[in-house]
Amino acid sequence: MGMQSMQEHYPVMAGEVIEYLAVRPEGTYADCSTGLGGHARRIAGLLTTGRLICLDRDAESLEKARLQLAEFGDRIAFRQSLFSQLRQTLASLGVEKVDGMVADLGVSRYQLTDPDRGFSLMVDGPLDMRMGRGEGPTAADIVNFSSENQIADIIYTYGEERRARKLARAIVRTRPHRTTLALARVIEEAAPRTGKLHPATRTFMALRMAVNRELEELEALLDQASEALATGGRIVMLTFHSLEARIVKTRFQQWARDGRASLLTKHVVRPQQEEVRRNPASRSAMLRAAQIEEPQSTRDGEK
Numbered sequence: 001m002g003m004q005s006m007q008e009h010y011p012v013m014a015g016e017v018i019e020y021l022a023v024r025p026e027g028t029y030a031d032c033s034t035g036l037g038g039h040a041r042r043i044a045g046l047l048t049t050g051r052l053i054c055l056d057r058d059a060e061s062l063e064k065a066r067l068q069l070a071e072f073g074d075r076i077a078f079r080q081s082l083f084s085q086l087r088q089t090l091a092s093l094g095v096e097k098v099d100g101m102v103a104d105l106g107v108s109r110y111q112l113t114d115p116d117r118g119f120s121l122m123v124d125g126p127l128d129m130r131m132g133r134g135e136g137p138t139a140a141d142i143v144n145f146s147s148e149n150q151i152a153d154i155i156y157t158y159g160e161e162r163r164a165r166k167l168a169r170a171i172v173r174t175r176p177h178r179t180t181l182a183l184a185r186v187i188e189e190a191a192p193r194t195g196k197l198h199p200a201t202r203t204f205m206a207l208r209m210a211v212n213r214e215l216e217e218l219e220a221l222l223d224q225a226s227e228a229l230a231t232g233g234r235i236v237m238l239t240f241h242s243l244e245a246r247i248v249k250t251r252f253q254q255w256a257r258d259g260r261a262s263l264l265t266k267h268v269v270r271p272q273q274e275e276v277r278r279n280p281a282s283r284s285a286m287l288r289a290a291q292i293e294e295p296q297s298t299r300d301g302e303k
């Protein structure tokens with residue numbers, strides 16, 4: 001089975017995403033991380049008069065999704081957009097509020113396995129790692145022009161890698177770096193393999209998170225989400241990294257304390273064993289969902 005169809009068949013925790021989103025057939029929904037449209041297809045399939053807005057920072061993925069979802073016609077609008085541009089993008093479509101939104105974080109398998117994008121330490125490619133082509137500094141810019149301390153901080157914080165200082169030293173000593181495999185080798189020499197993971201796995205993930213400003217983007221999405229959602233609207237977040245998971249958990253709890261939202265998931269929801277067996281990439285998925293409450297002032301007014 002090709003990678004493309006795998007994406008199509010196995011969007012992560014699709015059943016749970018749909019369950020928590022509780023799609024209303026006439027509602028307006030946003031998929032903030034469309035990728036190749038796996039979740040989007042399931043949402044669109046439940047709409048009658050409703051609309052789905054498909055967003056992604058990656059124009060190429062969005063174009064593929066557009067082809068895959070052509071049968072839904074103008075029920076779906078596609079827009080290239082960062083999480084941090086959510087409100088502005090919705091406004092440009094004349095949409096003030098949505099009834100639900102989903103964000104499935106990270107890179108897609110399609111992006112990960114494209115050697116040109118330089119995400120993978122298994123295939124050689126330029127050290128790029130930008131999810132949207134032409135966005136900002138690449139992974140090569142970071143490893144070649146940042147200070148040793150900055151590189152160590154990135155690897156330590158985002159990669160949760162204990163050997164960060166040692167790796168940063170080796171990276172700086174051997175620069176410039178141009179390709180993924182050459183960098184992976186430098187890291188492997190500095191920190192030989194101990195367990196099952198390739199020694200460069202955490203460093204690559206950390207660089208990817210820095211290049212794409214992933215935590216900042218997530219914060220910006222959550223900053224705008226509660227405003228963008230209608231009363232009763234639902235947000236479903238799929239995270240794959242402990243720092244992301246913590247940001248979502250903290251923000252949802254804050255909303256609950258402020259009376260802005262209620263938690264639909266008391267604890268994080270993990271994929272079923274059967275899904276992990278079928279699609280090992282789902283194993284680290286963590287789902288949380290919340291529902292926007294009626295503003296306090298309206299509720300008081302009704303008493």
Ligand SMILES: C[S@@+](CC[C@H](N)C(=O)[O-])C[C@H]1O[C@@H](n2cnc3c(N)ncnc32)[C@H](O)[C@@H]1O
Pocket residue numbers: 007011012032033034035036037038039040055056057058061081082083084104105106107108109131132217218
């Ligand atoms: C894991 S994939 C989503 C897969 C999709 N749910 C599916 O079923 O095919 C994540 C997607 O989110 C996009 N993305 C990640 N961060 C983003 C951001 N800050 N703004 C917009 N899109 C983002 C990536 O380009 C990628 O296509």
